[in-house]
Amino acid sequence: MSKLTRRKLIAGALSASAAAVGSVFLGRRYGLAPPDSGGIFGVGKTLTYAAHRVLLAHQPLALEFSRSEISKNFPAINTILPEDDFYRSQMAAGFRDWTLPVDGLVARPSEFSLAELKRFPSRTQITEHICEQGWTAITEWAGVPLSYVLNAVGIRPEAKYVVFYAVDDWWDSLDMADAWHPQTLLAYGMNGQDLPVPHGAPVRLRVERQLGYKNLKYLSQITVTDSVKDIGKGQGAIGAENGYSWYAGI
Numbered sequence: 001m002s003k004l005t006r007r008k009l010i011a012g013a014l015s016a017s018a019a020a021v022g023s024v025f026l027g028r029r030y031g032l033a034p035p036d037s038g039g040i041f042g043v044g045k046t047l048t049y050a051a052h053r054v055l056l057a058h059q060p061l062a063l064e065f066s067r068s069e070i071s072k073n074f075p076a077i078n079t080i081l082p083e084d085d086f087y088r089s090q091m092a093a094g095f096r097d098w099t100l101p102v103d104g105l106v107a108r109p110s111e112f113s114l115a116e117l118k119r120f121p122s123r124t125q126i127t128e129h130i131c132e133q134g135w136t137a138i139t140e141w142a143g144v145p146l147s148y149v150l151n152a153v154g155i156r157p158e159a160k161y162v163v164f165y166a167v168d169d170w171w172d173s174l175d176m177a178d179a180w181h182p183q184t185l186l187a188y189g190m191n192g193q194d195l196p197v198p199h200g201a202p203v204r205l206r207v208e209r210q211l212g213y214k215n216l217k218y219l220s221q222i223t224v225t226d227s228v229k230d231i232g233k234g235q236g237a238i239g240a241e242n243g244y245s246w247y248a249g250i
C-alpha cells in the first residue's frame with residue numbers, strides 16, 4: 001500500500017469516526033438518540049434509530065399474515081411462572097382482581113381492569129414474532145391498541161417514552177412513535193383464546209416493528225415519562241442493561 005493511500009485511508013477513517021460522533025451529538029440534539037446511545041456501540045445504535053425514525057415517519061404497518069399461516073407451535077420462552085405471590089393469587093382468581101395502573105405524564109392517571117381493557121375497541125392481527133435467539137412464530141393477537149388507552153388517560157405534550165413494568169421485574173420502554181403505532185397492542189388474546197399464562201397473561205405488550213424481547217409479558221404497570229434517565233441504569237430497558245439494544249427495530 002502506498003503511503004498516500006494509507007494516509008487517505010487514515011484520514012477517511014478519522015473523518016468517518018468524526019461523523020459518527022457528530023451523529024450521536026446531532027441525534028441527541030434532535031431527539032433521535034436512543035436512551036442507550038452512550039459507549040462504543042452508541043454510534044451504531046444512534047444511526048440505526050435515527051434512520052428508522054426518519055424512514056418510518058409515516059408509520060408503516062408490519063406485515064400481517066393469513067390464518068392458514070399461523071404457526072402450530074409458539075415457544076413460550078424464558079418463562080418461569082412468575083413467582084410473585086400476588087400474581088399467583090390473581091391467576092388463581094382468573095385475573096378478576098388484576099388491574100393495570102397507567103400513570104406519569106398523563107392528565108387522568110387510571111387503573112384498568114381486564115374487563116375494562118376488553119371494553120375498548122379491539123384489534124386483531126396475525127404477525128410474526130422474531131426472537132433474537134433465532135426463532136420466529138406467526139400468531140394471531142387480540143388486544144386494545146395502546147393508543148386508545150393513551151388517549152383515554154390523556155398524554156401530556158412533554159411525554160417522550162412509555163415505560164412498561166412486568167411482574168417478573170422485567171421492564172422496558174417505547175418512544176412515542178412506537179407507542180402510538182396502530183399495531184402496538186396491549187394484547188389479551190392469542191389465537192382466539194385468552195392469552196395463556198406462559199405467554200404473559202393476562203396482558204402483554206405487542207410491538208410488531210421490534211424484536212421479540214421488546215414484547216413485554218405479564219404487564220403490571222405503565223408509566224409515561226419525558227426521560228428514562230432515572231429508571232434503573234438509565235438505559236431505557238432491562239434488556240439494554242444486559243447488552244441488548246434498547247431499540248430493536250426490524
Ligand SMILES: Nc1nc2c(c(=O)[nH]1)N[C@H]1C(S)=C(S)[C@@H](COP(=O)(O)O)O[C@H]1N2
Nearest residue numbers: 075076077078131166170199212213215217
Ligand atoms: N416479562 C417478560 N417479558 C418477556 C420475556 C420475559 O422473560 N419476561 N421474554 C421476552 C423474549 S426474549 C421473547 S422472545 C418473548 C417470548 O414470548 P413468548 O413466551 O410468548 O414466546 O417475550 C419477551 N417478553
Ligand SMILES: [Mo]
Nearest residue numbers: 131132212213
Ligand atoms: Mo427473545
